């Protein structure tokens with residue numbers, strides 16, 4: 001199982017080097033935007049820490065690596081909650097922390113979305129970070145470190161992740177996703193491979209939207225409404241669709257800065273539509289309003 005992890009090469013080298021020199025900290029804070037590979041890199045790092053082979057950096061089939069790939073390694077655990085991480089979960093983890101490793105001579109715990117820990121949960125975890133058993137490695141992952149207590153942060157070795165560089169991202173996408181990337185899409189990725197993959201899953205929709213937006217200024221209101229099928233039947237994707245509108249208009253505003261005001265006004269109209277939909281206004285009527293207002297803005 002060899003996967004290519006793109007971007008943040010310097011961090012990957014740093015972590016590999018700490019494996020090679022056996023210079024591993026007890027606690028790490030992986031911090032940076034969503035969808036740029038923090039978790040993937042953390043898991044690879046965990047796997048190598050636990051590996052029993054002499055050369056841990058080489059692909060190998062030691063017992064630990066095999067069990068790791070089968071999500072079955074008893075010396076590894078990951079907590080990943082989309083919402084709150086409560087104190088009970090941290091207490092459970094702590095009970096396990098004091099049990100010695102079974103296969104390897106280390107144990108690795110990853111807490112993804114660590115900012116979701118309640119303050120009580122963080123305070124509880126602090127005890128382990130202050131006096132970790134010698135075999136313990138804890139990796140906290142966060143895209144919002146402001147929500148972590150200073151006392152937690154000061155106990156961890158911080159590794160700051162950067163958005164993936166645009167050219168690296170484009171090369172990867174061209175080789176792996178096989179579609180034409182528009183400027184708007186590129187902006188929407190924000191250097192995030194996770195976002196790019198999500199967009200790729202709906203590439204047909206985005207291609208249609210792009211064509212639709214390119215023609216928007218040339219059409220009359222009847223044509224616009226007739227061509228807006230994607231919007232009228234796109235209720236479940238409407239947030240992504242409107243985000244695409246906004247990123248597109250922002251790009252246009254930058255390109256045609258002497259006309260910027262009309263694109264900025266269009267963004268305001270989109271924002272107003274988002275607000276209406278959030279408060280459950282009639283869906284079709286909200287879309288009607290959106291189209292008519294944008295058409296009027298562009299007509300002037």
Ligand SMILES: [Zn+2]
Nearest residue numbers: 051052062065
């Ligand atoms: Zn191994």
